[in-house]
Amino acid sequence: MNAAAPPLEPPFDQLVAQQRPYLMKFARLQLRNDVWAEDAVSDALLAALARPQAFAGRSQLKTWLVGILKHKIIDALRQHQREVCLAPASDDDRADPLEHMAFRADGHFAEAPADWGNPEQDLSRDQFFAVLEACTDKLPPVQGRLFLMREWLELSSDEICKALALTPTNLYVQLHRARLRLRECLELNWFGIR
């Protein structure tokens, strides 16, 4: 009896190429610039193809590629450090981000913040993550980049300041705005309408 032929695996190059759309989505979300995103993804794919032995099936291909992409994206952020934090002046720069939440003149909440309920229950839902991603995507570019450097690239505030030559104060102001905007967007598009 003949042993069954092993299922045909597409060549490694093709398996890697199939992951490109997935990688592009995160590169765009993080870099907010299509050209930088394409370059970073191309760099990541070339680096992956240059050393397939490094993959060796130890993890999922996707996990391995995302790891490489993150390094290439950090390189891109460093390379474009001046543009990364350059934003056209907007009303958002002057507004107090906490103004979106109603406070009385004495600094107390006019209306208590809503109880968002049991996250474990909600977070398992794909729809929630679609909303979360859309809300992140809606952040102004500078805020979005800095926010995802913290939350997706998992860089410390110090590392971000160093990579982009930012002052801590400047970074904290932007992150503060980003987090409050995200809170507001989630409240409006998810928690408030359940």
Add this chain to the structure above:
Amino acid sequence: MNPVLRTLPLMRSCKEAASLMVAREDRPLTRTERWALRLHLSLCKACPNFEGQVLTMRQAMKQWRNDSDHG
């Protein structure tokens, strides 16, 4: 509220407390900030809900990150 408590930092402002709870996601709070926030949270009815929202977002981003990394 007890008049002595009213003179303590943060006691009068949920806005300041909310600001610290957001800042805590990106920088360590000073000892004084930590203490004042803790006291505020123990006495305020509204702010624990805000803290819950910030923690929910922290948890959500963590899960999103894990999902994105492992597809």
